[in-house]
Amino acid sequence: MYAFEIVRPQTVAEATAALTGEAQPLGGGQTLIPTLKQRLANPETLVSLTGIAEMKGVCTGDDGRLCIGGATTHAVVAAQAGAFPALAHLANGIGDPAVRNRGTIGGSLANNDPAACYPAAVLATGATMVTNTREIAADDYFDGMFGTALDEREIITEVRFPVAQKASYEKFRQPASRFAMVGVFVAQYADGVRVAVTGASEDGVFRWTDAEDALSADFSATALDGLAVSADGMIGDLHGSPEYRAHLVKVMTTRAVNAAD
Amino acid sequence: MTVNGNAVTGEVEGRTLLVEFLREDLHLTGTHVGCDTSQCGACVVHVDGLAVKACTMFAAEAEGADVATIEGQANADGSLNVIQQAFQDHHGLQCGFCTPGMVMTAAALLQENPKPSETEIRHHLEGNICRCTGYHNIVKAILAASGQDVETIAAE
Ligand SMILES: Cc1cc2nc3c(=O)[nH]c(=O)nc-3n(C[C@H](O)[C@H](O)[C@H](O)COP(=O)(O)OP(=O)(O)OC[C@H]3O[C@@H](n4cnc5c(N)ncnc54)[C@H](O)[C@@H]3O)c2cc1C
Ligand code: FES
Ligand code: FES
Numbered sequence: 001m002y003a004f005e006i007v008r009p010q011t012v013a014e015a016t017a018a019l020t021g022e023a024q025p026l027g028g029g030q031t032l033i034p035t036l037k038q039r040l041a042n043p044e045t046l047v048s049l050t051g052i053a054e055m056k057g058v059c060t061g062d063d064g065r066l067c068i069g070g071a072t073t074h075a076v077v078a079a080q081a082g083a084f085p086a087l088a089h090l091a092n093g094i095g096d097p098a099v100r101n102r103g104t105i106g107g108s109l110a111n112n113d114p115a116a117c118y119p120a121a122v123l124a125t126g127a128t129m130v131t132n133t134r135e136i137a138a139d140d141y142f143d144g145m146f147g148t149a150l151d152e153r154e155i156i157t158e159v160r161f162p163v164a165q166k167a168s169y170e171k172f173r174q175p176a177s178r179f180a181m182v183g184v185f186v187a188q189y190a191d192g193v194r195v196a197v198t199g200a201s202e203d204g205v206f207r208w209t210d211a212e213d214a215l216s217a218d219f220s221a222t223a224l225d226g227l228a229v230s231a232d233g234m235i236g237d238l239h240g241s242p243e244y245r246a247h248l249v250k251v252m253t254t255r256a257v258n259a260a261d
Numbered sequence: 262m263t264v265n266g267n268a269v270t271g272e273v274e275g276r277t278l279l280v281e282f283l284r285e286d287l288h289l290t291g292t293h294v295g296c297d298t299s300q301c302g303a304c305v306v307h308v309d310g311l312a313v314k315a316c317t318m319f320a321a322e323a324e325g326a327d328v329a330t331i332e333g334q335a336n337a338d339g340s341l342n343v344i345q346q347a348f349q350d351h352h353g354l355q356c357g358f359c360t361p362g363m364v365m366t367a368a369a370l371l372q373e374n375p376k377p378s379e380t381e382i383r384h385h386l387e388g389n390i391c392r393c394t395g396y397h398n399i400v401k402a403i404l405a406a407s408g409q410d411v412e413t414i415a416a417e
Contacts, residue, residue, distance in 0.1 A: 003275065004276060006275040006319055030299060030317055033278075046275065048322055095388065096387040096388025097369065097370075097388060098302060099314070178387065
């Protein structure tokens with residue numbers, strides 16, 4: 001690792017003030033520390049967000065949305081997001097217990113790994129990212145593999161999830177990395193169903209709109225009969241071909257519909 | 262920070278990992294580094310009661326925290342604690358390299374779930390890799406440490 005300073009602000013205002021020049025936010029470090037070890041990043045200062053009390057915790061807002069602080073760990077979401085069981089289940093399936101005790105929702109969404117779990121939940125629920133400067137809707141947030149609408153040094157302070165009537169996240173694990181080979185989040189709302197897929201596409205997380213239309217008309221696994229996902233643009237690597245991933249998208253969507261509650 | 266109940270202080274660089282501080286500054290070499298890429302769990306310690314990978318946390322972030330390592334796990338009279346003894350009784354280790362991380366992970370599990378099922382134990386051990394035992398005896402040891410019947414898990 002190259003040398004850098006670590007600062008540990010107590011408030012969002014202090015963190016924002018510290019994020020200037022070659023400074024970078026540090027969430028749980030579960031992605032950033034391995035990156036630093038490989039010398040793929042060279043910040044002068046890391047601004048640790050995990051000591052900021054106002055960025056931690058889970059609560060229900062006046063509008064009924066589930067609000068999760070940007071520095072909340074996966075383990076806390078797993079334990080405290082009982083108001084949205086599919087989300088708690090997703091958090092409990094990320095990595096392993098030690099990763100869940102450090103890794104944060106804000107770090108996961110800022111990183112936008114093409115095989116990460118939270119992006120699927122955010123896109124399928126139409127959640128809102130609240131940052132230190134603005135609010136960003138899910139449909140405007142993701143911008144291809146590892147790409148997001150965040151400006152440099154902008155930090156996610158909170159994520160607000162509309163709670164679905166029925167939802168489920170089903171993940172086909174890549175056993176070595178523990179990330180999703182393909183993960184599908186299905187969420188039913190009064191005005192329709194949203195289906196978001198992670199792990200599969202070279203463009204990162206995406207909405208499977210054909211399935212959304214079919215499930216909005218009839219929320220059952222049989223509604224998916226006859227639908228298929230094209231292998232064009234799907235990820236192909238030693239773990240699976242584009243065709244295999246395209247097939248898995250439908251399999252995991254079917255499982256998610258069957259498991260939704 | 263306190264480590265195993267003792268107050269310790271030290272000057273570290275920003276980039277010093279918690280595991281480096283424990284091993285190189287405090288000479289607590291029971292916490293192992295198996296991969297250094299956050300995959301294997303040999304370096305698991307507890308920070309304020311939560312299991313974390315000491316190779317994937319900066320020492321500076323543990324400032325003021327309560328850290329527990331394998332060196333602090335034995336009973337006050339020096340005898341093995343119930344989890345350690347169960348690993349010995351049920352052959353939960355062979356080379357022993359993964360064992361500190363396994364014991365610390367098991368201790369965290371039993372804190373939050375004193376009577377885990379076999380499935381829960383296996384889910385909880387997902388981040389701990391063992392190249393020797395095939396896991397079976399580790400799962401048995403943790404079941405035994407929780408006071409449960411180990412005969413219920415199929416012998417292989
Ligand atoms: C063994 C292992 C298995 C894993 N398995 C999974 C898995 O199954 N599914 C999954 O989804 N993920 C998985 N992960 C990744 C894990 O979820 C990480 O916690 C997450 O991707 C990054 O979160 P972090 O808080 O650790 O962020 P960090 O590593 O600290 O930061 C990541 C990036 O986000 C930036 N950042 C951090 N916090 C914020 C914020 N609040 N606002 C803006 N920018 C921020 C940082 O500057 C950095 O660029 C795994 C990781 C490991 C090591
Ligand atoms: S040494 Fe920390 S996870 Fe392997
Ligand atoms: S006993 Fe050798 S690695 Fe587990």
